Amino acid sequence: MKIILDAMGGDNAPREIVRGASEAAAAYKDAEIVLVGDAKKINETAEENRIDMSRLTIIHTEVAITMDDPAISCVRGKPDSSMAIGLKLVRDGADAFVSAGSTAALHAGSTLIVRKLPGVARSAIATILPFPRPLLLMDSGANPVVQPEYLAQWAVMGSVYMKKLMDVESPEVGLLSNGTEEHKGTAVGVDAYRMLSESSLNFAGNIESREIPFGACDVLVTDGFTGNVVLKLVEGMGKFMFAALKQMYTKNAATKMSFLVMKDQLKAMKKAFDASEYGGAPFLGLNKPVIKAHGNSDAAAIKNAVRQAIKYAESGVTAEIAEGVKAFAPSGGRPYEEANKDE
Amino acid sequence: MKIILDAMGGDNAPREIVRGASEAAAAYKDAEIVLVGDAKKINETAEENRIDMSRLTIIHTEVAITMDDPAISCVRGKPDSSMAIGLKLVRDGADAFVSAGSTAALHAGSTLIVRKLPGVARSAIATILPFPRPLLLMDSGANPVVQPEYLAQWAVMGSVYMKKLMDVESPEVGLLSNGTEEHKGTAVGVDAYRMLSESSLNFAGNIESREIPFGACDVLVTDGFTGNVVLKLVEGMGKFMFAALKQMYTKNAATKMSFLVMKDQLKAMKKAFDASEYGGAPFLGLNKPVIKAHGNSDAAAIKNAVRQAIKYAESGVTAEIAEGVKAFAPSGGRPYEEANKDE
Numbered sequence: 001m002k003i004i005l006d007a008m009g010g011d012n013a014p015r016e017i018v019r020g021a022s023e024a025a026a027a028y029k030d031a032e033i034v035l036v037g038d039a040k041k042i043n044e045t046a047e048e049n050r051i052d053m054s055r056l057t058i059i060h061t062e063v064a065i066t067m068d069d070p071a072i073s074c075v076r077g078k079p080d081s082s083m084a085i086g087l088k089l090v091r092d093g094a095d096a097f098v099s100a101g102s103t104a105a106l107h108a109g110s111t112l113i114v115r116k117l118p119g120v121a122r123s124a125i126a127t128i129l130p131f132p133r134p135l136l137l138m139d140s141g142a143n144p145v146v147q148p149e150y151l152a153q154w155a156v157m158g159s160v161y162m163k164k165l166m167d168v169e170s171p172e173v174g175l176l177s178n179g180t181e182e183h184k185g186t187a188v189g190v191d192a193y194r195m196l197s198e199s200s201l202n203f204a205g206n207i208e209s210r211e212i213p214f215g216a217c218d219v220l221v222t223d224g225f226t227g228n229v230v231l232k233l234v235e236g237m238g239k240f241m242f243a244a245l246k247q248m249y250t251k252n253a254a255t256k257m258s259f260l261v262m263k264d265q266l267k268a269m270k271k272a273f274d275a276s277e278y279g280g281a282p283f284l285g286l287n288k289p290v291i292k293a294h295g296n297s298d299a300a301a302i303k304n305a306v307r308q309a310i311k312y313a314e315s316g317v318t319a320e321i322a323e324g325v326k327a328f329a330p331s332g333g334r335p336y337e338e339a340n341k342d343e
Numbered sequence: 344m345k346i347i348l349d350a351m352g353g354d355n356a357p358r359e360i361v362r363g364a365s366e367a368a369a370a371y372k373d374a375e376i377v378l379v380g381d382a383k384k385i386n387e388t389a390e391e392n393r394i395d396m397s398r399l400t401i402i403h404t405e406v407a408i409t410m411d412d413p414a415i416s417c418v419r420g421k422p423d424s425s426m427a428i429g430l431k432l433v434r435d436g437a438d439a440f441v442s443a444g445s446t447a448a449l450h451a452g453s454t455l456i457v458r459k460l461p462g463v464a465r466s467a468i469a470t471i472l473p474f475p476r477p478l479l480l481m482d483s484g485a486n487p488v489v490q491p492e493y494l495a496q497w498a499v500m501g502s503v504y505m506k507k508l509m510d511v512e513s514p515e516v517g518l519l520s521n522g523t524e525e526h527k528g529t530a531v532g533v534d535a536y537r538m539l540s541e542s543s544l545n546f547a548g549n550i551e552s553r554e555i556p557f558g559a560c561d562v563l564v565t566d567g568f569t570g571n572v573v574l575k576l577v578e579g580m581g582k583f584m585f586a587a588l589k590q591m592y593t594k595n596a597a598t599k600m601s602f603l604v605m606k607d608q609l610k611a612m613k614k615a616f617d618a619s620e621y622g623g624a625p626f627l628g629l630n631k632p633v634i635k636a637h638g639n640s641d642a643a644a645i646k647n648a649v650r651q652a653i654k655y656a657e658s659g660v661t662a663e664i665a666e667g668v669k670a671f672a673p674s675g676g677r678p679y680e681e682a683n684k685d686e
Contacts, residue, residue, distance in 0.1 A: 186487050225520075229573060234576070235553050237580035265594070269587055
């Protein structure tokens with residue numbers, strides 16, 4: 001098992017990536033962890049922070065993709081970047097890639113280098129929303145504009161993922177809409193509703209966003225524009241509510257006392273809003289696992305993302321997704337673009 | 344000043360509508376309040392609940408639009424419903440209409456009976472999100488699919504509304520997107536970005552949903568599908584957080600004591616999440632004010648909606664919107680459909 005890490009991606013790179021990689025290497029001894037990035041910087045940060053490098057391999061490159069680089073950078077402009085090299089290592093035999101770098105570059109790069117499974121129209125970012133009943137939201141940002149069959153395929157992929165990696169026996173799939181009736185939503189949504197109804201998936205119908213925190217379903221499919229709005233609004237509302245609580249508790253001596261009583265429970269509640277507990281967000285629909293860790297990942301989040309990458313690679317998710325999408329592929333599993341060309 | 348109320352619309356009709364109308368009539372003595380609905384039921388509920396009817400007028404009809412009726416019901420199927428009669432009274436001279444009934448029926452009915460202002464492409468539901476800096480979200484559900492000029496026109500309408508009714512001097516307009524860069528979002532969003540940039544509006548650029556609770560702007564424009572998802576997710580997240588807090592506080596004797604200290608502040612916080620404080624959601628872009636009260640409105644919410652309707656009718660918002668939309672109308676203020684036909 002060989003897991004490749006982008007040492008140069010994310011707000012806290014390379015320090016937290018290197019530290020997380022070291023912790024993962026110590027915890028998951030069967031896996032070989034490879035860091036791709038600037039060897040000088042990696043070794044410097046390791047020395048400064050007394051990070052144990054004995055179990056880690058470094059593949060050196062001085063080029064890194066920044067948040068300002070275009071999405072296409074992995075193949076045009078920066079083919080020697082840590083992200084591009086990492087994706088090529090996975091294409092050529094390694095088991096999974098983890099990066100906290102630019103989502104857009106990672107999505108485009110993984111599609112062009114690792115490539116989609118035959119029959120898959122679009123790969124999607126799948127993010128776990130950490131409510132009491134965890135909900136897999138997809139697409140959460142890669143594909144702002146969609147076709148009905150994308151949504152249907154994502155429902156298949158998400159179901160496989162929740163079954164294999166989150167132990168949900170028969171995942172319930174919901175379609176995000178502006179009402180529960182089947183005629184609600186955009187034309188694309190109405191067509192996707194029909195496809196999902198006729199499928200063998202456990203389809204729960206249209207889901208309104210107010211039900212998201214209350215365990216409406218296990219997999220919620222929507223376009224990447226709306227999904228991104230949902231993801232960031234959940235994050236913003238959580239931050240807002242905790243800020244409001246903090247203000248309340250620091251008002252006077254009595255409320256400060258009251259905080260001491262509630263402290264542990266509030267901490268637990270805050271943790272329940274911390275998506276990094278589940279690792280990163282996988283791009284589903286590719287030939288190999290590619291995991292997007294949150295841009296502000298710390299060492300613990302990186303370690304979780306590595307654990308998730310190992311579990312993903314071992315799980316057989318990829319093969320089962322390949323099998324499942326055939327039902328919604330235009331031509332029984334041939335590459336989507338190629339099959340579409342015939343029509 | 345004559346305000347028409349749909350006595351038969353909403354979950355708590357007619358009781359809470361009648362009670363709210365009575366309270367509004369007592370509070371706003373210059374306004375004539377007219378209830379449209381089943382006179383027998385209205386008088387029975389008034390008697391049962393000792394509601395003072397002395398200042399109210401009733402216009403009788405036995406027909407009511409339910410949540411299961413199609414959107415077109417006001418003109419086809421139920422032209423004698425309380426909603427349809429109310430809209431016709433406003434078209435024929437009354438000053439404003441308030442209903443807690445079906446949003447879809449009220450949107451279609453108001454467009455077809457009260458009609459849009461010349462040059463207006465689509466009327467939109469404008470909802471105040473009650474954050475510390477109140478934010479007007481539009482469209483919050485009427486138009487799932489949009490064109491760039493709809494968004495630009497709504498930005499104008501929302502700015503006028505926030506200036507005139509919420510006393511915001513130079514309202515900041517944001518465009519909801521999945522990133523702050525101007526190329527982000529759907530093709531429609533990118534075109535709307537350009538129109539808004541070139542306008543005389545106070546345009547704040549693309550807004551990500553995580554900034555919504557933190558006072559990102561005064562008017563946030565988006566399609567009615569995404570707007571509806573935002574509206575209901577804010578509502579759902581608020582409910583979820585308060586339910587989680589309640590569970591924490593009722594855990595043991597110490598946490599229950601702690602609740603007593605925090606009680607008033609928690610109540611104030613909950614009130615800050617109660618959109619009904621601002622009355623209802625106006626449909627902007629019509630010849631006359633039409634206000635959608637929340638389906639579960641109680642008497643206080645109805646009274647607030649009447650206050651808002653009076654303020655709206657007195658404010659000159661309608662005339663100023665008519666003037667403002669000309670900049671984004673295809674042909675300087677002629678009816679939109681007609682002008683489009685020429686092209």
